[in-house]
Amino acid sequence: MLETIMSDYKALARRWRPQSFHYFVGQQHAITALQQSLERQQVHHAHLLTGTRGVGKTSLARVLAKGLSCMTGITATPCEQCEHCKAIEAGNYIDLIEIDAASRTKVEDTKELLSQVHYPPVQGRFKIYLIDEVHSLSANSFNALLKTLEEPPEHIKFILATTDPQKLPVTIQSRCIQLHLQQLSQHDISKHLAKILADSQVPFSEEALLALAEAACGSMRDALSLLEQALALNQSHIDNQLVHDMLGRAPKADIVKLIQAIASNDKIEITTQLEKFEHNQLDYHTVLDQLISQLYEITSDQVLGTRSASLDQTTLTADQIQLYIQILVRAKSELDLYPDQTIGFNLTILRMMTFKLDQNNLTELISQQQVSIINTEEKPPKTATSPTKNPSTVLNSNSPSRTDSESQALKSSQATNTPNKLATKREHSVQTNRQDSTNDWHRISQSTQCRGMIAQIIDKSIPPSDLTTNHWDIQLCDTKLNNLATKAFEDKISALCLKVLSRTISVSLIPKPVVDNEKPQARQTEDKINRDTPANTTSKRMKAFAEALDAKPIESTSD
Structure with missing residues (x-):
């Protein structure tokens, strides 16, 4: 039977x-x-x-x-x-x-x-x-x-x-x-589990079924297997405590208490919750997920206004919640690196207690880091004045104590400072143009379109002395590249300048002069090949044979 x-x-x-x-x-x-x-x-x-x-x-x-x-x-x-x-x-x-x-x-x-x-x-x-x-x-x-x-x-x-x-x-x-086929929602899974338990006439709690649905991760078969495991533990009733003990989860009330204790810096309550988690031998990976989910509900309540009765006493700011979520997410990947998961979880909670953002201190820190705008324009040298008077007072003063010699010296100083200021601006402008020119050559050489033979020409050449003009004379530095100094490559470099710099520039490639005593390697190789070819060797032998017979070549005549 x-x-x-x-x-x-x-x-x-x-x-x-x-x-x-x-x-x-x-x-x-x-x-x-x-x-x-x-x-x-x-x-x-x-x-x-x-x-x-x-x-x-x-x-x-x-x-x-x-x-x-x-x-x-x-x-x-x-x-x-x-x-x-x-x-x-x-x-x-x-x-x-x-x-x-x-x-x-x-x-x-x-x-x-x-x-x-x-x-x-x-x-x-x-x-x-x-x-x-x-x-x-x-x-x-x-x-x-x-x-x-x-x-x-x-x-x-x-x-x-x-x-x-x-x-x-x-x-x-x-x-x-x-x-x-998409993953099923927790609501659909818990509703189907409720239908099965109602058909089997087994009492249950909605929170327990939601916990099973959350643990199933969108899989109905996993949810049914977890429900069958819960029925094997207790055939008469499916309650919260049974499901939490089976899944190694903490009750939601304990998660909320832990977050509120961290927010209020209640060390006694934090110690109590940590000891309770260790005593129940919970799965700390699951508890970290629960903390992240609960913090998500809190920040959704603050930003979107989705009210929840369990979060009324939470005093965490939005910035602090984001910091806590970041700490918890990082702890998930590092939890198995600790000697024990309990130590890793407790250190995570201690880290959350340590790193807190005080809004007043944060505002003060930002104000201290503000950088004032400094006028980089070079100012003319100040005129020599009395220590008790500033320059504006001296310039604008109509005091009768000023002598004619002082007024004359002041005008002379102003006349001298004006050319100095213009010279300084002109020098600064020239320096800026030189820097921009160097940047233009660097932009061309580092461009992704500068490749192949064009890249070799750019790398092994001297840039023009003035890159701000619309005509560039580029001096080649390698005699091996002299054969590339053609109109075709000049047009390619001009097209490259137009793409990179958005400027129309005419280019002239200047070959490197060849010294007489420094014959190019290609020319030396060619001469060696010509000397060693069979045609040259045969010609020498025929000439020696003709001289031995005292013979002369017959001139060919056309019929």
Whole structure:
């Protein structure tokens, strides 16, 4: 009797697998596309279902197979009562071939599969190939599948499923109708779990189901597995404490207390919460995620106005919250580097207590860092005046105590300072122009368009003395580049200047003079080759032979 009960037991994920389109949770976009194609009887020969684990790829493929194979006809609402629908639900329908590509990656397996494609279906109107985890196939297997996937026989339908579509060749993806199944929301998952528990007549709390949905990370199968684990711990009731202990999570109230204690610098409460977390042996990675989520709710409340009753007493500023989130995110990657995760988590909390932003101090610090605008114009030298009087007082004063000699000296000083000021400005302008010219040559040499032979000319040449003019005389520094001093390269450099500097500049390339005693290497090589050629050697031998016979060459005459 016990063996019969054990054999009849099915896991929740199998027991609650959707058997028709209206049983699915979410994925409305993919369901609508498949339903309309079935209703119009215009079903593509290849579908690619992508998405993370446990979002319904295989279940949706089987329901599509039901719609294509139902004995009532091609329909978006399979009857689920005919022989074909029941066989597909039981997993023994002969014309639905399910293949686990992860265990059959070799090209021989793919060729064996494709050798059966041309045979017609046995029972239904289509032979359907469901290839799960198709990204695990080898490159040769994909190549063998390409032709059949592009032009299959009329009775063949392919349904490919994968969790990693990036690994699929583009040639495979382009031959399929791709439907991406999204991660499910926490609300949809918790609502479905509540429906299952209500059907099983098991009491539960909404917070516990939300915690299970959050831990599932958008996967319905993971949520059902976690719910089944919770039912194994307590079949009579699913409450908050049970789920938190099972997942290694801290209750939300404790997370809020810890954040409020950090904000108010309550060392006793912080110590109490840290000891409680250590005693309950929580998963500190999960607790860090909870702290980040709670801080996110607080900053959303402050910025967007989404009120939450648990955050009324929080006195953290928006800047302080952003600093805490940054500390927690960094702690997630460094937590396993500490000798113990408890030490790493406690040090993170201590770091949050240490680094706090005081708004008054921050404003004062900013005011201290302000840089005053300094007039960089060179001022003329001041005139010699009495220590008790400033220059403006001396200039504007009409006091009778000023003598004629002082007034004459003041005018002379002003006349002298005016040329000095103009000279200084002129010198500054010349220096600026020189710097700009040097920058122009540097911009040309560092430009991405300066490449090839143009780059060699620029690198091994002397720039013009004045780059501000519209004509540049560029002196080459290497005799090997003298053959490049042509009109074609001059025009190319002019075009480069127009692109980089937005200026029209005519260019003249001046070759480097060749010293007589320094024959170029190419010329030396050419002379050596000419001396050693067989033609020259033969000519010398013929001349010696002719001299020995005292013979003269016969002049050729044209007929």
